[in-house]
């Protein structure tokens with residue numbers, strides 16, 4: 001089937017209380033690992049490319065590899081721009097067949113975020129493309145902030161309602177305590193489910209997106225560390241919290257770090273166990289297998305999107 005937008009996916013996810021995994025793609029092995037897992041689980045899936053991924057892999061290659069995935073598999077696949085930094089990048093992706101774009105105006109103040117998001121929404125909707133926007137700030141633990149400053153970063157539910165009404169965005173990424181990368185929490189993991197509940201109460205028909213939602217899977221952190229890596233103190237969002245989020249109105253859960261760890265752990269293991277290896281297929285094959293295992297686990301055991309294709 002051709003690429004789909006996230007519109008139908010999200011309608012189903014909100015009605016049936018599950019979340020759709022949005023996985024970051026950068027190369028062929030990552031794409032194959034993700035779509036093979038989605039096909040085996042009969043699940044919809046979102047492939048997302050950041051500006052960095054586009055710079056690395058280049059649009060024609062990404063498009064062609066995703067075309068190949070569509071040829072091989074019959075599950076709904078959306079192609080999404082992750083963290084679009086400006087109107088021009090969003091326009092370029094819309095003009096190149098992406099079915100969904102994110103405009104990330106969270107670095108701007110509220111009014112500027114509204115204006116930029118609205119501009120992208122107008123162009124995207126005229127071309128049949130849907131738009132994810134972001135309100136609130138995702139902070140990492142390295143940020144030296146006090147409680148009042150931390151509170152100011154969470155999404156304000158009343159502002160979220162106003163933001164969606166004024167911009168017409170199709171889905172909204174909110175800040176409830178997650179952050180990007182491998183170091184999300186210093187102590188216990190904690191998410192503000194009360195903010196999520198209030199947002200869902202005020203804008204029940206807007207699909208909600210969780211960024212920075214990798215589990216930072218301990219097995220892969222250990223694998224990286226025990227085969228020569230140095231990733232001490234890495235910590236992510238536990239599966240149980242992500243499962244709760246997927247039952248509580250989160251429709252899209254973003255995962256990049258876990259794929260990086262799975263891939264790197266697998267490659268480090270091959271190199272450590274057999275330093276004579278120099279055929280890329282010898283280490284990229286296990287890397288692709290670990291990506292597939294990771295994605296299948298999330299789809300099946302955490303997000304609940306198996307058999308929702």
Ligand code: G3H
Pocket residue numbers: 024050051052053082083180256257
């Ligand atoms: O949220 C950001 C994603 O993990 C993408 O990261 O910009 O390094 O491709 P990137």
Ligand code: 13P
Pocket residue numbers: 024082083179180181182210211212213214215254255256257258
């Ligand atoms: P992680 O770093 O937790 O995987 O988050 C990825 C993400 O939010 C991509 O937009």
Ligand code: ZN
Pocket residue numbers: 083180211212254
């Ligand atoms: Zn993100």
